[in-house]
Amino acid sequence: MKIRLDQLTMKFDETTAVNNLSTTINDGELVSLLGPSGCGKSTTLMLLSGLYKPTSGQIYFGNQDVTKWDAEKRGIGMVFQNYALYPHLSVLKNIMFPLKMQKVPKKEAMERAKEMADLVQIGHLLDRKPGQLSGGQQQRVAIARALVKKPNVLLLDEPLSNLDARLRLEMREEIRRIQQEVGITAVFVTHDQEEALSISDRVMLMKDGIIQQDSMPQWMYKHPENEFVASFLGNPPINLLTIVKKANGYQIGNSDQLLNVPAFTLPKEDNLDVIHIGVRPEDFFVTTNGNQTFTGKIIHIETIGRDTLIRMEIGDTTIRALVDPQHDLQVGDTCRLGVSDTNIHYFNVESGQRLHPVERSMENARETNMEEHA
Amino acid sequence: MGKEALSKGMIYLLLSLGAILMLLPFVWMISTSLKASNEVMAMPPIWIPSEWQWENYSRAAEVAPFGKYFINSVIVTILSTIGELLTTILAAYAFSRIHFYGKGIVFAVLLGTMMVPGEVLLIPNFVTISNLGWIDSYEALIVPWVASIFSIFLLRQYFFSVPKELSYAAKVDGCSDFKFLWYVMVPLAKPALITIGLLKVIGSWNAFLWPLIVTNSQEMRTLPVGLSAFTTEAGVKYELLMAASSMVILPMLILFFIMQKYIISGVARTGIKG
Structure with a gap:
């Protein structure tokens, strides 16, 4: 089912939790x-669930305005962070509960519940009580209970936060598998970027009740629309540096280095004296043949698994870079780092908005975005 | 090791002393119920009757229509317990889950009434009941006791410990407030409800003052009131009174033995842990 949110606003007393949010979920x-x-x-x-009613704005399921409908009428399935299983009921009865409320005949309800239990692979646990299950199993029961009534929409509220790291990885793949097998529209809330980027068709990154960017996961990572998006995504976090306009180019911070990039890749807004640039740590490469963008002194080296993370000082700014462990680097060495032109993101200092380079206008960027969507 | 055994020994010693102290009146009641009338007041006290007077029990049963009293007690106990459970469940749910105007104030006033001693309420309640024309009826024995603020408070706390997400899940699953209360909250609160019910049954079975005041005829008397039949102008027939008391207390004793597990776990769960 297609969902459309139209200028949705939710206020609690003085705080605005959701501010004029509009989007469409296919x-x-x-x-x-x-x-x-x-x-x-x-x-x-x-x-979306109907458990809260918006202060203003509309919610459409298909063509139906459901804004004023209560949760029990909307035909949604919901999975909660703490699973919210009924502790006094067995797994089978938990899954059957929504059907019992719909007055589905007991025999049919039982068949459908068992079918759903098999889909989420807990068919062998039907007689247990929730308290006797592991976190992952409880989450599977919660998903089965949410799906058994064949809802229009599946809503998941931080469903993986209470699981340990390994199980989280497994369950997020499971959620994706089940969602695709059932073919249901799903909305997944998380604060974990890795979760969001790995399983979604689309990510909406929110801050202060406003959608900061709404795009495909990789596009969001590669083309952050503003500084917040850029800094929220990525681990280790993106390097944000200040560059200052001089007669012969842009100077990096208070150092004596100029940003060494071709002129056509610089932002077309040339009336700004100060600009922020963002470079992801993994986009750097160590170079010796004069095509470096940054030169600085290494102040720290850390090797974590397959990566080497270095911290490098350029004037009063520090940057983090993930580099190939093959390079023999020592603390105190002078190091030259290169970055491909397209991996440098420019942001307006005041608004934080992305500045688009001369070469590629905003329109071009939009088109590319659309193509990736298609 | 030795230290541990010593402290354990101390604990058992104290517990045993406590148990003996609690059991003493009970043993005394049974012993008196089997004595001849000249041994009842004997000094020093006689613990074991020289001759076991079993006929005390049959004689006691003849003094008053205990069969009728028993039926009255059962009716009053059952109905007031069911009534209290119903009102408690509904009120506790409203006070814990439903938002309505003035909720805090209403609850504070209700709690405030717990500070008024029951004896103070005897006369106003009596006046109310007599204005309703309920004197000497089951209504008088039952209706004033079908709500208990303490029970509401107890169950409300229990309901608070049920996570909010559970009610969200139930809403999404298609439950109205009432269905959620019936299918989820009540089964979950079973230990608390058993505790409340048991306390009520015991209290209602043993109630003396109120039934004494609002009933006049033998037809309406309950067992505890009926025991006053042994108090005559010539004095109290203690051996018969104790025989009757032993019989009156027997159902409670049986109830306690059957429900012991629930009484203890219920009190522990509702009192100490959420």
């Missing part, structure tokens, strides 16, 4: 609502 899509805590992502989900 049929069969898995969309993640991502953001730091308090960004309004969970509130948006509660609005």
Whole structure:
């Protein structure tokens, strides 16, 4: 089912949790609502479920305006962070519960519940009570219970946060598998960027009740629309540096280095004296043949598994770079780092908005975005 | 090791002393119920009757229509317990889950009434009941006791410990408030409800003052009131009174033995842990 949110706003007393949010979620899509805590992502989900009613704005399921409908009428399935299974009922009865409320005949309800239990691979646990299950198994039961009534939409509120790291990886693949097998429209709330980027068709990154960017996961990572998106995604975080306009180019911070990039890749707004640039740590490469973008002194080296993370000082700015461990680098060495032109992101200092280079206008960027969507 | 055994020994010693202290009146009641009338007041006290007077029991049963009293007690106990459970469940749910105007104030007032001693309420309640024309009826014995603020408070705390997500899940699954209360909250609160019910049954079975005040005829008397039949102008027939008391207390004793597990776990769960 296609979902459309139209200028949705939710206020609690003085705080605005969701601010004028409009978007469309297509049929069969898995969309993640991502953001730091308090960004309004969970509130948006509660609005979708009907457990909260918006202060203003509309919600459409298909062509139907469901804004005023209660949760029990909307035909949604929901999975909660703490699973919210009924502790006094067996697994089978838990899964059957929504059907019992719909007055589905007991025999049919039991068959459908068993079918669903098999889909989420807990068919062998039907007689247990929730308290006797592991976290992952409980989450599977919760998913089965949410799906058994064949809802229009599946809503997941931080479903993996209570699981340990290994299980989280397994369950997120499971959620994706089940979602695609059932072909249901799903909205997934998480604060974990890795979760959002790995399983969703589309990610909406929120902050202060406003969608910061709404695009495909890789596009969001590669083309952050503003500084917040750039810094929220990625681990280790993106390097943000200040560059200052001089007669002969842009100077990096207070160092004596000029940013060594071809002129046509610089932002077309040439009336800005100060610009922020962002470079992801993994986009750097160590170079010796004069095509470096940054030169600095290594102040720290850390090897974590397959990566080597270095910290390098350029004037009063420090940058983090993930480099090939093959290079024999020592603390105190002078190091030259190169970056491909397209991996440098420019942001307006005041608004934080992305500045587009001369070469590629905003329109071009939009088109590329559309292509990737298609 | 030795230290541990010593402290354990101390604990058992104290517990045993406590148990003996609690059991003493009970043993005394049974012993008196089997004595001849001249041994009842004997000094020093006689613990074991010289001759076991079993006929005390049959004689006691003839003094008053205990069969009728027993039926009355059963009716009053069952109905007031069911009534209290119903009102408690509904009120506790409203006070814990439903938002309504003035909720805090209403609850504070209700809690405030717990500070008024029951004896103070005897006369106003009596006036109310007599204005309703309920004197000497089951209504008088039951209706004033079908709500208990303490029970509401106890169950409300229990309901608070049920996570909010559970009610969200139930809503999404298609439950109204009432269905959620019935299918999820009540089964979950079973230990608390058993505790409340048991306390009520015991209290209602043993109630003396109120039934004494609002009933006049033998037809409406309950067992505890009926025991006053042994108090005559010539004095109290203690051996018969104790025989009757032993019989009156027997159902409670049986109830306690059957429900012991629930009483203890219920009190522990509702009192100490959420």
